[in-house]
Amino acid sequence: MRHNLRVPSLTLQIGEGRVTVRKTLANTGFLSARILGEECVEGRRTIYLDRRIHQDTDCAEGWVLSGPMTTILTEEPKKSP
Numbered sequence: 001m002r003h004n005l006r007v008p009s010l011t012l013q014i015g016e017g018r019v020t021v022r023k024t025l026a027n028t029g030f031l032s033a034r035i036l037g038e039e040c041v042e043g044r045r046t047i048y049l050d051r052r053i054h055q056d057t058d059c060a061e062g063w064v065l066s067g068p069m070t071t072i073l074t075e076e077p078k079k080s081p
Contacts, residue, residue, distance in 0.1 A: 010054065
């Protein structure tokens with residue numbers, strides 16, 4: 001997957017009912033979004049947020065960021081040894 005080769009541009013903090021995002025490559029402060037829902041399918045956690053907190057070029061370690069109107073965080077598959 002191509003996004004695995006990039007340096008993470010976002011740092012995520014997932015808390016109780018909220019996700020906070022900080023840009024790692026720029027000092028632009030923090031963004032925060034409410035968690036609307038979560039699910040776990042085939043061992044991969046997916047978190048649905050109430051707003052879009054990423055740009056198309058952003059990536060975060062361990063997560064795939066997607067969604068045209070709101071951000072959907074999907075845990076990357078665990079690498080087997």
